[in-house]
Each structure stands twice: as structure tokens, then as C-alpha cells.
Amino acid sequence: MTRGDTLVVVAVVALALLSAPTAGALVAPAGGMAVLRGPAGSTTVDLSSPGRYIVSGRTGDVVFEVDEGAITVTSADCPDQLCVRMGAAAPGRPVICAPNGVSATFANGPGESLDAVSR
Amino acid sequence: MLSPADRSAAQRIASTAVLLALAAVLGYLESVVLPPLPVPGLRVGLANIVVVFALATYGPRVAGIVSIGRVFVVALAAGTLGGPSFLLSLGGALAALAVMIVLASAGPLFSVIGWSVAGSAAHVAGQLLVAAALVTSAAPLALLPVSLGLSIPLGFAVGYSARLLISRVPDLSLSAAGR
Secondary structure (H helix, E strand, C coil): CCHHHHHHHHHHHHHHHHHHHHHHHHCCCCCCEEEEEECCEEEEEECCCCEEEEEECCCCEEEEEEECCEEEEEEECCCCCHHHHCCCCECCECEEEHHHCEEEEEECCCCCCCCCEEC | CCCHHHHHHHHHHHHHHHHHHHHHHHHHHHHHHCCCCCCCCCCCCCHHHHHHHHHHHCCHHHHHHHHHHHHHHHHHHHCCCCCHHHHHHHHHHHHHHHHHHHHHCCHHHCCHHHHHHHHHHHHHHHHHHHHHHHCCCCHHHHHHHHHHHHHHHHHHHHHHHHHHHHHHCCCCCCCCCCC
16 A cells, blocks of 8 residues: 555545534434435424335335334335335434435424325 | 557457446446445445556546446446436446546556545445435435445455456556556
8 A cells, every 4th residue: 555545545534534523414313203305395204103104206116114213114116225225214324215316314393294205 | 451550449449348348247246246235325346446457557548438338338238327326326436437537647646445445435425425416405415424434445345356456467457567
């Protein structure tokens, strides 16, 4: 490794550390609510009541399940199924289905409703 | 009979085509054999071994053809050309390629390992930016710290593999012998 390579590693580590507070601020702390966002808009769901939510994405449906205060993607019409493998959303770690343009993040309070969500 | 210049051009075109095919196959194999990492946009990046190799041995133009061409070839084969998956791949590939070309142009200050680590970080950052645009939310950027952190070992693995490849292909390692 050259000195320049070491600089690259230090720069990436520094970027990761510097982006941590900003990234944390992008996602609200756990407040018992989650925001489901899709191409048609967004809606807030209560994590204290179990339920199943279907969000219409760009390439198909993304199915979210709320159970015991956690929200996960149980199935999605996307090639890699990364969103299904990501597990439950957590503060600072949203669940995203990028091909469908759908995400779930924690929220503090109720938001607007989304026509494309069916429960 | 071909002139030396024509023969050189033909060899270059053939080599570029071979590298492009290799990158496409490695990218496909990775998606089939290796399970995706549980962070959007994060992959081992086996295809980037070929891009780093192309950049070290043939220069930015061929590396660009291999990197961007691979995205188009895979998208055409998968039927996702112009779709969200294609845009994610293209965003990551363009960001990684741009950063690696800048480092490569700096001369011996950076080795292929540095190119690869920087390219890996730029790739995840580029993909997360495209993902943020696709979900029309900044939420994907919350994954930036963990993605950047994981991109370092992945970049090292790809960079060392590329360096090993360069050292084992002596006829092609003209400009990259010291890297």
C-alpha cells in the first residue's frame, strides 16, 4: 500500500464517521410510528397495532408487516429481494426497496395518508 | 495484410471485448452465487476486478467501456434497461469509475488498492444517492455510514485480487508492473 492508499482509507473512514450524525438526523428516533413512502406519497402507520400494509411501487407491490412494534418487508416484486433480507427497520436504519421506490422509516407522529397503501 | 497499427487496434478491440464479457459474467455470477449483502447497493464487486485491471493496463477509455458497457449488457440480458435496477447500477458504476480515473491519473501516489477502495466507497455512495432519488426521500442516505465502512474491506479484497491478476498476466501489465 502506498501513502496515497492510506490517505484514501482514512478519507473513507472520516466520511463514514462524519456522515453518521447527519444520517441519524435523517431518520427520526423510534416513536411508535413508521412512515411508509411510495411513488404515490407517504403515510404513517402505528407500530403498536399489528397489521399488513401493501405499498404499490414502480415495478410491483411491497408488503410490509407490523408485529410487536417492528416493521419488516415480507415480500416485494423486485429482483434482489434485499428489502426482504434487511429485516426490521430501526432508528437510523430504514428499510428500502429502491427498485420500487418504497421505503419505511421511523417517525414521531402521524403524517399524511397515501392512496397506494392498502391494509 | 494488416498494418501494425491496424493489428494493434484489432488486438485492443478484442481485448476490450474479452474484458467486457468477463466483467459481465463475474457480475452475473456474483448476483447468482453470492447472496446480496443486507445493505442496499453493497456488493463484493467482483466485476470491478476487471475494471481496475482494465484501468491499470489499458487506461481510462477501455475501463469506461468495460464498466459502463457491463451495466448495459447485464441490463439488456435481464430486461431491466432503463429501469430502477439499471439506474442504481449505472449510478454506482459512474461514480466508481470517475473516482478511480481521478486517482489513476495522479500517478504512482495511489496503487490499484487505493483506486479500488475509493471506487468501492464511491460506488455505494452513488447507489445510495440514486436510491434516495428513486424513493424521493433522504432515508437511504442513513445507510451511508455503514455502507462506507463496509466498502473498505470489500475495496481491499477487489484491489488485492486485481493486483494479483495484473502480476499474473505479464504481457498486459506494461504500465501497471509497479502497481
